[in-house]
Amino acid sequence: MHEYSAWDDERASEIITPWCTVEGGMLPALHALMAEFGAVPDAAVPLLAQQFNLSCAEIRGIISFYHDFRSTPPGRHVLKLCRAEACQSMHGATLAENLLARLGLTWGATTTDGALTIEPVYCLGLCAVAPAALFDEVPQGRLDVARLDRLVTAAR
Amino acid sequence: MSARVFLPIDAGALALGADDVAAALAAHASARGIALEIVRTGARGLYWLEPLLEVARPEGRIAYGPVSAGDVPALFESGFLDGAAHPLRVGRPEEIPFLKRQTRLTFARCGIVDPASAADYEALGGWRGLKRALALGAAASIEEVVASGLRGRGGAGFPTGIKWRTAAAAQADRKYIVCNADEGDSGTFADRMIIEGDPFVLIEGMLIAGYAVGASKGYIYTRSEYPHAIAAMNRALAAARAGGFLGADIQGSGFSFDLEVRVGAGAYVCGEETALLDSLEGKRGVVRAKPPLPAIQGLFGRPTVINNVISLASVPIILAEGAKHYQGLGYGRSRGTMPIQLAGNIRYPGLFEAAFGVTLGELVNEIGGGTATGRPVRAVQVGGPLGAYFPPALFDTPFDYEAFAARDGLIGHGGVVVFDDTVDMAAQARFAMEFCAVESCGKCTPCRLGSTRGMEVMDRIREGREVEKNIALITDLCETMKFGSLCALGGFTPYPVISALTHFREDFTRATARHAAAE
Numbered sequence A: 001m002h003e004y005s006a007w008d009d010e011r012a013s014e015i016i017t018p019w020c021t022v023e024g025g026m027l028p029a030l031h032a033l034m035a036e037f038g039a040v041p042d043a044a045v046p047l048l049a050q051q052f053n054l055s056c057a058e059i060r061g062i063i064s065f066y067h068d069f070r071s072t073p074p075g076r077h078v079l080k081l082c083r084a085e086a087c088q089s090m091h092g093a094t095l096a097e098n099l100l101a102r103l104g105l106t107w108g109a110t111t112t113d114g115a116l117t118i119e120p121v122y123c124l125g126l127c128a129v130a131p132a133a134l135f136d137e138v139p140q141g142r143l144d145v146a147r148l149d150r151l152v153t154a155a156r
Numbered sequence B: 001m002s003a004r005v006f007l008p009i010d011a012g013a014l015a016l017g018a019d020d021v022a023a024a025l026a027a028h029a030s031a032r033g034i035a036l037e038i039v040r041t042g043a044r045g046l047y048w049l050e051p052l053l054e055v056a057r058p059e060g061r062i063a064y065g066p067v068s069a070g071d072v073p074a075l076f077e078s079g080f081l082d083g084a085a086h087p088l089r090v091g092r093p094e095e096i097p098f099l100k101r102q103t104r105l106t107f108a109r110c111g112i113v114d115p116a117s118a119a120d121y122e123a124l125g126g127w128r129g130l131k132r133a134l135a136l137g138a139a140a141s142i143e144e145v146v147a148s149g150l151r152g153r154g155g156a157g158f159p160t161g162i163k164w165r166t167a168a169a170a171q172a173d174r175k176y177i178v179c180n181a182d183e184g185d186s187g188t189f190a191d192r193m194i195i196e197g198d199p200f201v202l203i204e205g206m207l208i209a210g211y212a213v214g215a216s217k218g219y220i221y222t223r224s225e226y227p228h229a230i231a232a233m234n235r236a237l238a239a240a241r242a243g244g245f246l247g248a249d250i251q252g253s254g255f256s257f258d259l260e261v262r263v264g265a266g267a268y269v270c271g272e273e274t275a276l277l278d279s280l281e282g283k284r285g286v287v288r289a290k291p292p293l294p295a296i297q298g299l300f301g302r303p304t305v306i307n308n309v310i311s312l313a314s315v316p317i318i319l320a321e322g323a324k325h326y327q328g329l330g331y332g333r334s335r336g337t338m339p340i341q342l343a344g345n346i347r348y349p350g351l352f353e354a355a356f357g358v359t360l361g362e363l364v365n366e367i368g369g370g371t372a373t374g375r376p377v378r379a380v381q382v383g384g385p386l387g388a389y390f391p392p393a394l395f396d397t398p399f400d401y402e403a404f405a406a407r408d409g410l411i412g413h414g415g416v417v418v419f420d421d422t423v424d425m426a427a428q429a430r431f432a433m434e435f436c437a438v439e440s441c442g443k444c445t446p447c448r449l450g451s452t453r454g455m456e457v458m459d460r461i462r463e464g465r466e467v468e469k470n471i472a473l474i475t476d477l478c479e480t481m482k483f484g485s486l487c488a489l490g491g492f493t494p495y496p497v498i499s500a501l502t503h504f505r506e507d508f509t510r511a512t513a514r515h516a517a518a519e
Helices: A009-020 A025-036 A044-052 A056-065 A092-103 A145-155 B018-031 B069-078 B118-123 B126-136 B138-146 B160-169 B190-197 B200-211 B228-242 B273-280 B309-321 B323-327 B359-367 B402-406 B423-440 B444-462 B467-484 B488-492 B495-505 B504-519
Strands: A077-083 A115-121 A134-136 A139-140 B002-008 B035-041 B053-057 B060-064 B090-091 B175-181 B216-224 B258-263 B304-306 B337-344 B350-355 B376-381 B415-420
Touching: A009 A025, A009 A044, A025 A056, A025 B258, A077 A092, A077 A145, A077 B402, A092 B323, A115 B488, A134 B504, A139 B467, A139 B504, A145 B504, B002 B018, B002 B090, B018 B035, B018 B069, B053 B504, B060 B359, B090 B138, B118 B228, B126 B138, B126 B309, B138 B160, B138 B309, B138 B323, B138 B444, B160 B190, B160 B200, B160 B304, B175 B200, B175 B273, B175 B309, B190 B200, B200 B216, B200 B304, B216 B228, B216 B273, B216 B504, B228 B258, B273 B304, B304 B309, B337 B504, B359 B376, B359 B415, B376 B423, B376 B495, B423 B444, B423 B488, B423 B495, B423 B504, B444 B467, B444 B488, B467 B488, B467 B495, B467 B504, B488 B495, B495 B504
Parallel strands: A077 A115, B002 B035, B175 B216, B175 B304, B216 B258, B337 B415
Antiparallel strands: A077 A134, A134 A139, B002 B053, B053 B060, B060 B090, B337 B350, B376 B415
């Protein structure tokens, strides 16, 4: 389970500063913001632009290019379900669709109680134990309805 | 009493409860007053047996698997620490047929060595390649890699040594070694296994590359989807630095080199080498047009060797044993061994390193034991999401770059994903287009627009609308994408689509009758 800080310009600037002088420091800076705030919100754009000496448009372009960078924090728990071929071959797609339908969610959405976000992921390298997922960064293999239910219960 | 056991910390083993087993082992040992050392290794790659618990015995290791936390009390009761009989006992791991049939060069230590210990790496034959390279000199080390016949294991199969020669000849104020650990292909996990199981072999390979071409800095670009690999790599880098294998004047050789891990952010296209370089520079991961080649103008405009994890991890054994040893194995122009990854709906999933030339049928049926569901095998996708689907009729195809190309396929990074007869191949073709649409970097039109149009055409085919016309259209679109795209994402997405159409046409025309009946 992740505890994220509420957005704070000053704290965000402190996080960004050391990466400005590092070769290719943009992605590490964005990951560091994600780790602290669970998101890279719009408020981060002018701060990044100023410190990296780039335009706001360029910063937006970078953030929006990568699937990982969310604009709002996820729920207290995150379940990353693999949608790629190896998991499809073990009927992962049906498993995922049924779970989303049962929770009334779409990919990337969070349950109304803020407990669980379900994100799509294309391959976790767990293709030998498909269908697979990461639950708060803990790998989960050979998923079935019962195991998924246990994870959802654990999240709530 | 004291004892030593080995239990994988590999993400695949963790996914099956290895940490719970470790906790149970520790608790029961302490309750019984046994001083138990639990060494967390990588995985051997026999995933149907994970978590695979091994006990150190004078005669060698004795394995038990698959072990769950609930099995631990009974294992102690039966005396597993003495290698005693138990229903889960599988004996010496080396004698398990799946492992015995392999030729492990790159993965020789994976699952055996402690991935956090530089000393253990050295004790198991590590750093011999680096020492020989330093003794040979830079130019001769490159020629050794050229002579080995090693080709890029990321998928493109370009000769590694030739890349190195080009970068070595380029003049610049600094040069880089970049390890492409952005292993995004579904069905592949060899990079993850090496990084989690034997990260020092990658460090050694990168050191040799750096020394050979005159680079001072290296980056390992890996995936945010691999949190355990990131942690394992960082642990190993710290240990290597502490042991004097990274930093200034490595082992008194006068050669200085350092390494850093960088993490991607969920973009598949960043596994394409030029997109990876842009991403490392902190930009959008957009593909670059070639030339210039990265070996001449790569990261930050400097000469850069960019190689896959497995290419780099194969270098130490090549230097240590000599090029001939490696070159002597293989098939046709594919020399040495390939870590093949058996995945998806397969009875014995795992890592199978073997000399090139083993046939697809041997891999799927004999070694892999057919499907996990017990149903007939219908299709096998080789080489990740951009690889072709092969029907059992093509199972005589030998695992070799050229043989797969001759049958309109590719071996890619060595992933083999098996599907049973419940698969809908038109749905798989549609997914290939969808994946390309989601992951396209947007630079070239055939990929950016073609993938979305391809998805729409596949939807019409699956609904049974003007099927023959739409099949002609998707075939034409695939031609455009194949020859007009800038990189392999747009260029190879046609492989799964066209192979599905060629070998499983009935799945594309099935909806026709249904649609006609409805009208």
